[in-house]
Amino acid sequence: MPRPRYAQVSLQDTPFYHCISRCVRRAFLCGVDDYSGKSYEHRRDWVESRLLELAAVFAIDLCAYALMSNHLHLILRVDLKTATEWTLEQVLQRWHLLYSGTLLSQRFLRGETLSDIEYLTLQQTTEVYRQRLMDISWFMRALNEPIARQANREDGCSGRFWEGRFKSQPLLDDAAVLACMAYVDLNPIRAGIAKTPEDSDYTSIQRRIRAAMQGKNTPELLPFVGNERLNMPQGLHFEAKDYLQLVDDTGRIIRHDKRGHITAGTTTILNRLNIPIDNWLKLTTNFSRLFKGPVGTLESLTDYCTHLQRRRRQGAANCQQLFS
Incomplete structure (x- = not known):
């Protein structure tokens, strides 16, 4: 039986969550429907615009996103500190x-x-x-409901547009966050609709790359702040250049028509998180198949289940195998 959202969110263990929403009908959310031949590409603009608008309003940071033809992936971070400081x-x-x-x-x-x-x-x-304003369920509601109404008006129909509930996965540590971000950013490459990360339209990786090429930051996305240290600012605990290079290297390996390997410079980030390259490739190609619930090291998973009084550690075998 599915667990309610409040029984899955534990800010004591992690502020990071991977969320997925899928379109319920055969008609596509975005892209071109092979069955009808109709293009829904303009709907990606609807979703991306609404997503960035909500990220500026909620106390929830947007870490990564990929808007696919009939589903979307988001990685969100709940900013409890900022929410409590608002007047x-x-x-x-x-x-x-x-x-x-x-x-x-x-x-x-x-x-x-x-x-x-x-x-x-x-x-x-x-x-x-x-x-x-710091609730992921309200964030997803504010995102999905207007898009569903707008799409139904365009299609001249009523009823459900999205599957019943969005899926949510707690990401319990930096290794899980890194692997899930790369998995999300590489979605278009795995699907064969983009050849490189910079060509992956409507993704966070494209937005980050374009900003980096101009020497700018991406204020809409949670920034990279480097390795953990004293007086650490809020952000992702990686170097931006290391992450972008790692995603590019991984994308070249995933595509069969491109030769590539993980370069020596970008193995640093994997070594720090103790993720072997073989495990990394499994994580970035099969993340959603490997994990249906919380993701992280076995120790992080055990703490999470203890705090939520769960007797069963879902996905413990894969967590132990791939993050140890």
Whole structure:
């Protein structure tokens, strides 16, 4: 029986989660439907625009994404620290970018004076909004629901557009985050619709590469901040150049029409995380098949299951084999 989202999220163990949503109908979310011959390519713009908009509003960072023809992959990071530091006014301003709020919140933002009981009620409502703005389920709801409505209007139909629930995987440590990010970024290459990461449209890797070529950062995506150290800023614990090179090397190996290997410079990141190259190739080509639940080292998985009072460690054999 599927577990509810609150029973899968443990911010004590990890803020990183891999989320997948799939289209329920035969008609494609994006791309060209081979059955009908109709192009839905423009819908990728809908999804990407909405995704980047939500990342700027929620206390949830976007680490990686890939928008495929009938499904999408996201890697999200819940920013608990930032959410707790927002003032009442900041929370309401962000919520009102997406929803209308209540009469009290509208009056407050217009600068009207509230009575003591009204202000107390507003404070309670604001705390509900604060929790929602760092909730992955609310993030996915705010992403999927408008896209479904827009696609249904375009198709002239009603009913479900997405499969029942989005899938969610906790990524319990840096090794799991790295492997899942590369798996997501290499989706178009494995599918044969792109030859190189920079040609992979509607992916985070393309956005990062284009920004790097211009000597810029990607403010829409969680930044790379290097190896762990004291006074560590929030971000991904890898060097940007190492990650981009590692994804490029891996993509060349995955494609049968390109010769390639993991270069000596990029093995550093794998050695630090204790991931052999053979294991790395398995992870980046079969991640979703290998793991249906939480992912990480066996120690991380054990801690996660202990905190959530789970008796069974789902995927323990693959975690031990591939991350040890």
